[in-house]
Amino acid sequence: MRWEELDREPCSLARALSIVGDRWTLLVLRECFLRVRRFEEFEQRLGIARHVLADRLKKLTDAGVLAKVPYQERPRREEYRLTEKGLDLYPVMLTLLDWGDKWMSGPEGPPVLRRHKTCGHVVHAVHTCSECGEPLDARSMTVERGPGAPAAVKAEGGAGS
Amino acid sequence: MRWEELDREPCSLARALSIVGDRWTLLVLRECFLRVRRFEEFEQRLGIARHVLADRLKKLTDAGVLAKVPYQERPRREEYRLTEKGLDLYPVMLTLLDWGDKWMSGPEGPPVLRRHKTCGHVVHAVHTCSECGEPLDARSMTVERGPGAPAAVKAEGGAGS
């Protein structure tokens, strides 16, 4: 399978990975969530090759995750801001962060803590069911064909002989 | 920055990405969560080069995300199973899946649905605060130095002049 074909796979994970499943992209997005918006600032903070940064910003912009917003004219300069689609990646970041905190920290503990403004506590995310509110785990879930499944696969389970 | 340095960054996201932030790794893990365990089955389902598959399985095993378990002797054959650390990546998969469902599906809807055995509904994950139970979003969170922060950064905010 080629990388460019990934967004056409009948799998939301593959499609999500076609955008964020790359070495640098999630680190660029981490900076976005830390309010970094300008080309040079991304470059300095990440130590990424300018070439690769330009490519990733373009891909994220084309994908609708970031938007280019002019912050001055003459000379025209543009910065990159998270769109609604991009902001919606926050749970992905948070979930990866929590996993890293739990499994990749040394004995001292995690390097960064996240505090919930609303309640004032240092927190992590709990992944609960949108319908019943119980915590979700791998064993309590089953998968089934969805409305966007390709016809061939659809026939297999539905109108089979 | 080099890929191999990523796991030493004082950032849980970078550390998590040092394991799962790669083209193929999350697709391999997707198959693991679908109960795929053998080399050939990964290869056939993913269309991945054997060389790359061997490398990813080794890296995941070295990282403690998968474990090699013999399923027969003479000839000895081993399969790959998710460890506790690996199973704990389920929320990461789920969160990426939900994002893909929401933003990468066509007008028909997502290709696959997930049903919660416990309540019987088609569900998605809601990311709630471990302390107060409210849903979490980017704007309601702040970050601060944690106990595992490197000394230099630690001094900056703590014992500053």
Next chain:
DNA sequence: GCCAGTAAGTTCTTTTTCTGAACTTATGTC
């Protein structure tokens, strides 16, 4: 008007990684 500076890239060369195909090892079956 000319030179230095700045932000946001683009171009180029070298190194690394990936793809695709063939080969290896240890064994079991016809």
Next chain:
DNA sequence: GACATAAGTTCAGAAAAAGAACTTACTGGC
């Protein structure tokens, strides 16, 4: 003894990333 199977390893060529230099379009000082 020839062929099959599972789990890899090895190799050549293609694609992508790293690192450094170059480009564009302007501003501000002299």
